[in-house]
Amino acid sequence: MSTTAIRIEDVNKIYKSSGGREVQALTHINLDVQKSEFISIIGPSGCGKSTLLRILANLDTPSSGSIQWETSADHIGFVFQDATLLPWKTVYQNVMFPLEVKKMATKENIANLDKLLELAGLKGFEKAYPRELSGGMRQRVSIVRALSYNPDVLLMDEPFGALDALTRDKMGIELLRIWNETKKTILFVTHSISEAAFLSDRVIVMSPRPGKIDEIIDIDLPRPREVDVKETAEFGSYVKKLREVLG
Known part of the structure; x- marks a missing residue:
């Protein structure tokens, strides 16, 4: 039976610009993330994907709404787009x-x-x-x-965005191998539709700003997954559906 690792309830985020204008980045975000689930978040640039991850990582705070954790802040890992090694x-x-x-x-x-x-x-x-x-x-x-x-939870903000296509594919395989061994709960932000479909149990599709969840797509492909799953008709159908939702 699944256990909820994170419960996001009616989260909104409003920023104030330098001129004092209010900009709503996120609106009415509601999501339950199950323990050991791999979720990808996709959407157009500026839709609040990274903002949501930063709020979950306690690097930012919501303007309203709540986030309930099964774990503590010490048990959240964050991987940025740049490796940021010393x-x-x-x-x-x-x-x-x-x-x-x-x-x-x-x-x-x-x-x-x-x-x-x-x-x-x-x-x-x-x-x-x-x-x-x-x-x-x-x-x-x-x-x-x-x-x-x-x-317990790994948050990943476009970690492969700066890599070439071949390395990116290899890193996807490596990440799935690590996830399969560790069974961490992963939230993964990406701009790549095929990457989201390949990696995930569910894909969260967000709307243009103010970002809200447009649709949640279950990816019912067998695990463990190898790169050849991308050649199947089932995979192609998921990619097509995600593209249609994104418009």
Whole structure:
């Protein structure tokens, strides 16, 4: 039986521009996210996708409405579009950094880092610096860093947006492999319709600003998924439906 990990109830977000004008970024967002669910959020630029993720990450506050968590703020991981690694630290030092800051460098968490590095294909690169890594590898380090303190929920804001198409496809496969092993609850913002369909259990389609949920599409494709699922008629139907909803 599913367990609700996050309940978002009637969340609105209004910003004030420099001229004092009010700009509504989000309006009446209602969503229940189930534990271990992979949800993607798509929509046109400026529709509030990143704003919603920032509110969930406690980096911003809603103007009204509420968010109920099954977990605490210490158990939320965030992966940005840019890997934002510390250039003077090695791979291992970068993934250790959250544990040190949060004072969570327990034997269990440190031992788990080795497993995560191996799972992400980073074994042997522990002493490498970010400048020595490809863009895809830097993002893998960023994902391991977000998972280092064993969060229950992983928020990902267009983490593959700056990668080339081939690397992006490979990173999607890597992310699904990590998700399949860890069973984290993931909310994933993307501009790619096919990426959303490939990764997700459900896809949230948002309207132009003020952002609201236009439709929620269940993706009923078998798991585990490999890249060849993209060649099936079923996958093509989901991509077509998402395009139609986006208009």
